[in-house]
Amino acid sequence: MTTPPGLFLRGSARIDAKPLFGPVDVTLPAGRWTCLLGPSGVGKSTILKLFADLATGVSFDGTFGSSDGAPLAGRIALMAQEDLLMPWLDLRQNVSLGARLRRERPPSDLAETLLAEVGLTEHIRKHPAELSGGQRQRVALARTLMEDRPVVLLDEPFSALDARTRADMQDLAADKLAGRTVLHVTHDPGEAARLGHQILVLTETQLIKVPAPHSAIPRPVDSAEVLDLQARLLNQLRQDS
Numbered sequence: 001m002t003t004p005p006g007l008f009l010r011g012s013a014r015i016d017a018k019p020l021f022g023p024v025d026v027t028l029p030a031g032r033w034t035c036l037l038g039p040s041g042v043g044k045s046t047i048l049k050l051f052a053d054l055a056t057g058v059s060f061d062g063t064f065g066s067s068d069g070a071p072l073a074g075r076i077a078l079m080a081q082e083d084l085l086m087p088w089l090d091l092r093q094n095v096s097l098g099a100r101l102r103r104e105r106p107p108s109d110l111a112e113t114l115l116a117e118v119g120l121t122e123h124i125r126k127h128p129a130e131l132s133g134g135q136r137q138r139v140a141l142a143r144t145l146m147e148d149r150p151v152v153l154l155d156e157p158f159s160a161l162d163a164r165t166r167a168d169m170q171d172l173a174a175d176k177l178a179g180r181t182v183l184h185v186t187h188d189p190g191e192a193a194r195l196g197h198q199i200l201v202l203t204e205t206q207l208i209k210v211p212a213p214h215s216a217i218p219r220p221v222d223s224a225e226v227l228d229l230q231a232r233l234l235n236q237l238r239q240d241s
């Protein structure tokens with residue numbers, strides 16, 4: 001993996017003539033995990049898609065890029081809200097999809113290892129249609145980790161998981177993505193409190209930076225600082241809804 005850059009996005013977005021968000025100044029520190037929360041439809045996924053150079057359907061007036069000035073293309077892995085699994089491929093093939101599309105040979109056994117780490121070894125020969133929603137989401141997580149990129153964009157990556165699996169996958173992702181620049185969109189204040197080195201709340205009118213603890217991530221679910229931050233974040237989100 002190459003050295004992770006920081007990311008920035010400055011500007012505002014609108015749909016036709018209607019303002020969506022901004023002007024905002026989003027700064028993602030290099031090698032740190034940033035959580036982005038905010039009401040549904042405010043434009044969180046749009047910010048991820050802008051960084052990933054994907055079509056958004058909105059007009060963005062501003063600039064975005066990396067702190068080192070080099071192009072972001074080829075340095076980003078995106079886990080979208082939809083799992084985007086290929087129905088005709090089995091799980092191992094789906095996890096190796098990026099390498100297959102680039103005509104590269106994936107590292108030996110890495111797909112199997114990652115599928116084991118997300119708890120899907122017994123399903124490895126199955127196809128996506130044979131899985132539950134939460135299992136499919138874990139395949140998509142394994143595929144994202146397989147990409148081994150310095151910048152990782154996660155759009156509600158644990159939303160379909162039961163509480164226990166969700167905590168386990170938060171632990172796994174924090175371990176696997178340590179030292180990378182992560183932007184993680186989530187609706188879960190507890191998740192942001194566990195994982196965010198930096199926590200941002202996007203509203204129609206502003207971007208609020210909520211002070212986060214300096215402690216290592218993933219923070220314990222039952223620590224006083226996580227419970228306190230979770231409550232503060234929920235209050236913040238309720239103020240802006």
Ligand SMILES: Nc1ncnc2c1ncn2[C@@H]1O[C@H](COP(=O)(O)OP(=O)(O)OP(=O)(O)O)[C@@H](O)[C@H]1O
Binds near residue numbers: 040046055057058
């Ligand atoms: N392809 C598109 N064409 C037109 N408008 C779009 C398109 N995609 C999204 N939008 C609109 O852009 C706005 C922001 O969408 P976005 O998905 O970024 O919100 P979000 O904050 O991620 O929401 P959620 O939390 O519900 O996922 C929404 O009002 C949505 O209707």
